[in-house]
Amino acid sequence: MTRWVGVHESISELFPPTWFKRALEESEPAETDGSETGIEVVEVGGDDPGTLSGLDVCVTLAYEGAFLDSDLSWVHSVQAGIDRFPLDAFDERGMALTNSEGIHGDVVGETVLGYLLTVARGLHRYRDAQHEAHWGDPDWSELGTLRGERVCVIGLGTLGQGVARRAEAFGMEVTGVRRTPTPVDGVREVYTPGELERAIESSKFVVLCVPLTEDTQGLIGPEELAAMDEGAYLVNVARGAVVEEGALVDALEAGGIAGAALDVFEAEPLPERSPLWGMEEVLVTPHVAAAYEGYADRVGAIVRENLRRQGIGKPLANRVV
């Protein structure tokens, strides 16, 4: 039986849909139990629910109203975050939503350690100076190491654990915050969200790895920034709305914290006039913490396995609704 996979045009914001097509069509089935005989990938888009007709699944970055009006029974988000989707409406409609949780830990872990090392070793300042074809003497008193420094990872899911393990390998003192404060490998102390201020108050680095939900929107505001050390850096690889932008600008301008690294979602762009762009101790990047040439292959592996599960009547993995 041929399985039909729709790839929504919105994923081209991340990578060419052909990558995903290749990942699904060329990969080997997870199990050769005869339940799969072929996967056909078609590109879909536009407002017409009819174009989605007959698909087993629609793989997408964006949420479109056409999904709920179609005869689709399953949508897959190419991101881990599913805050763009109307979860209640999916639930009422009986439409399954799966996400891409669990595949970005290593990539995001590497990006975050790249930010931490850039800041600790001052690499961004040398890059700035390189544009002038000369450099000043570095101020050695500002050059530290990660070794021995304390990092607090807010959110200890796949991303947070990917950060924590790598930070520990550098000899950092790793603490973290998660709703269920059970032990996590490599994390010395796990705090609850209610203990957030205590968790961050003596950390050199605070790294945000939480999904955007009602609970985490504006999680880092004036009080939390005030609790941070003056020499501390905030790293945000969560959605931007987890941090109150105005409060962050204020804290940076007042010297309340030393700097920040911000992975900014294209859907919530930093205005050109934002003072954050021009601050030396702020690293601003597009939403690239998880960007990776192998991304499509990893998402493809999840979708393929779920097609197999669906084919034999097993519950879908990574199911959110």
Add this chain to the structure above:
Amino acid sequence: MTRWVGVHESISELFPPTWFKRALEESEPAETDGSETGIEVVEVGGDDPGTLSGLDVCVTLAYEGAFLDSDLSWVHSVQAGIDRFPLDAFDERGMALTNSEGIHGDVVGETVLGYLLTVARGLHRYRDAQHEAHWGDPDWSELGTLRGERVCVIGLGTLGQGVARRAEAFGMEVTGVRRTPTPVDGVREVYTPGELERAIESSKFVVLCVPLTEDTQGLIGPEELAAMDEGAYLVNVARGAVVEEGALVDALEAGGIAGAALDVFEAEPLPERSPLWGMEEVLVTPHVAAAYEGYADRVGAIVRENLRRQGIGKPLANRVV
């Protein structure tokens, strides 16, 4: 008995001499065996050998002719590299030379991993774009990870091992080159210098951690660069002369290698007209791979321990001549 330590003015190129004074005078003796009753640190400089008279040791960055003309019996280099010193003349004169080998592995390891992550995750390109207050879509096909990539560390002393251990923690395939090709923790395969081209030919990253000697000057020339993969990056935290600069420029301009990170010694500055400054895929920094606010403390620990050894007639640690 008070021990007299001269701190040569040349170390101010790295950090204020007062840091070193504080590190030596305030630190606890390594052993309280009564052999030390006090350390006095004095700043020295100039051409007059007489100013060095009566010192137990002179701690210095630069080599000065006055050293050999003085009654000094021991000079300590604040760097690991001692290529500036006339070793034969020290030997003939019976003057001991000690260096600061062994204290930079973690700091240099962090800096090098910072370079590797910057390149793998494209962080330098976002920093460049930040200056324009906007960014283009990143090209996902250029965004890799360190995980699974091969790195060849040339020179597996303290620095090389500091790099290798951290690279291994990121899941890299670590190989290396050293004169004595005995096993090193975290290094999958150790090659001899005679196998250099084979060692580097299939590596994504080649990291130079060798001291500058007659054997290593120009170690990386046209042939070695030609042996590297077109997608590979060269990272040099050794002295610049280990790489033939002209050959490196040629290889980069011809696309023979993908990029480089160069930690440049102030004593051998990159000319303002060097095309390396303006190449996007080349990271140019001053000599900062080992720069660190705690540097003086670490050098102080070596000098203090050696004062103790000298006091009880034991051989000096880190003795080069």
